Amino acid sequence: MKLLATLALSVALCGLITPVATAEPRGTPLRQAASVDRVTMLTERRAAVFVNSPAMGRVIQVQVLLPTGSTPRPTLYMLDGAGGGEESDYRESTWTQKTDAVGFFADKDVNVVLPVGGTGSYYTDWKRPDPALGVDEWETFLTEELPPLIDARFHGNGVNAIAGLSMGAHAALNLATRHPAMYGGVAAFSGCADNSQSNSKLSVRATVAWKGGDADNMWGPDGDPDWAANDPMRNAEALRGKEIYVAVGNGVAGPSDSPTTTEGLSAITLGAALESAALHCTQLFDQRLRQLGVPATFHYRPNGTHSWPYWQQDLHDAWPTLARALGR
Template identity: 40%
Template sequence: MRRVLRILLIAGLLLTAAGTVPETARVEAAPSRALVQFPVYSPSMHRTVMNNVLPAPGGGKAPVLYLLHGAGGGSDHIGWEWNTRYREFFRNKDVTVVSPVGGAGSFYTDWRSRDRKLGLNKWQTYLTRELPAAVNRHFGGNGRNAIAGVSMSGGPAIDLAARAPRLYRAAASYSGCPAQALGFPAVMGTVIGQGGNPLNMWTPSDYVVHDPVLNAARLRGTAIYISAGDAGLELPVRACSDASAAALRAQGIRVTSDGLRGAHSWDVFEGGLRQSWRVIGPAIGA
């Protein structure tokens, strides 16, 4: 375990050197499932959040996958809906896919304080209480859920599953860094890159509380998937992903991980999504 922690520390330092990694874009062609815009009022954030939803094709009750965006939160029109063929991938799969739009630089967590630039962020509350309740009412969720994130939201996706173990049966990180405590300089850099103040997000102790590697017991029974590429600025992300997977396995958590070919790009992100389905699909019965 001590050796794994040393690896995680090195990975965190590498992520700091990499800084905020850009997400290269690719435009989707010929989408295969209708995308529904679903506004949900968040009492905790005092605003309405728009969510892009791919309803399950069967029309009845179905599992739900909450698929989070990267550093821009999708408000910049960079995300699954615009840069991948995910509609084609999910065309015949019995699952409702939900992507909230917003949360740039938020790490999809509950912030300690309102931020002058990024506003009031209570994304953990939204994603574990408010949004699932609304999705279940309007789209017929059957109670079997998974959550996945990319880049900025990779680690938070696994943390959210740890925060709400009865809600999410599976969680995935695509080109993210689940070991958030040791990668905290990169976390802070991402928040600053979006114009926010990281001191409004977490205190130093919160980085420990929200690190799923340091709170692995909360993930027992949850199917975990982690992937990253192998080129360019993706290298420190790969180091952190591999070390996080090893640390979780050392604590008895069921983890499936893949090393993919490529840089920090939507080709690699989408590749991770497709590979992860062998873990997520069976976990939620989709």
């Protein structure tokens, strides 16, 4: 875990992030309900939805993969890692840029919602605006503002599940524990569900710092109650009765890792250390759920780094679990 935090922080010190426009601080009464600003149909079955978010004080883009027909259907929310879509300059979620998600869901009767943005945010509500990352009220946006708009416009039936990778894996588990009535299932790939250990806190701080932010503005100093309130490991009892799928590699380079490209070399070096740390966290979470008697599917890949080819396969493997959660 110390290696994870050290490597992530070292990357953070080498990078810059474009500041995001700030808005009203947390706690300011909302003056209006969220609303759809506009919808752009990128294809017949892929929509870019721009939402006026009072919580965040700006327009947020989400993309929605749509099934055929107009009958009521469930919704799967899919969260990015720490980049939050920066890999495409925020034109789309990295799920659609780096995986076959568009084609994979083409024959599935679900709405798939992919937020664009959330860099380094853990998709949570921050205590205060951050000088680099701006206003982050993602929990409010994802659980209160967005779902009614999606359901109303795209024939949602109110049944939801959530999935995420890396930072988004923590966020998916966190949102599922904090809003158990909202999600029937959760899938988490290569994440860390723990906020209680000092090394886990350090890795969260390093992830936020990697993107230019200060985690004190998110959940406060280490002893602040917000760290415990956003700890899926501590709050795992809330997952009882849900469909749960968790996957992780072991950091050993596999068939999808190639040292002949810059991206492949990064996966073999930094990605190996990150996945090794995620493996340790996943084993602890596995033990925690077993102690509680909460059923879950854990898949330990025989190899694999912290990289997109493995998360694409994880999505495929997790689908039967998510389909049950969605009634499909």
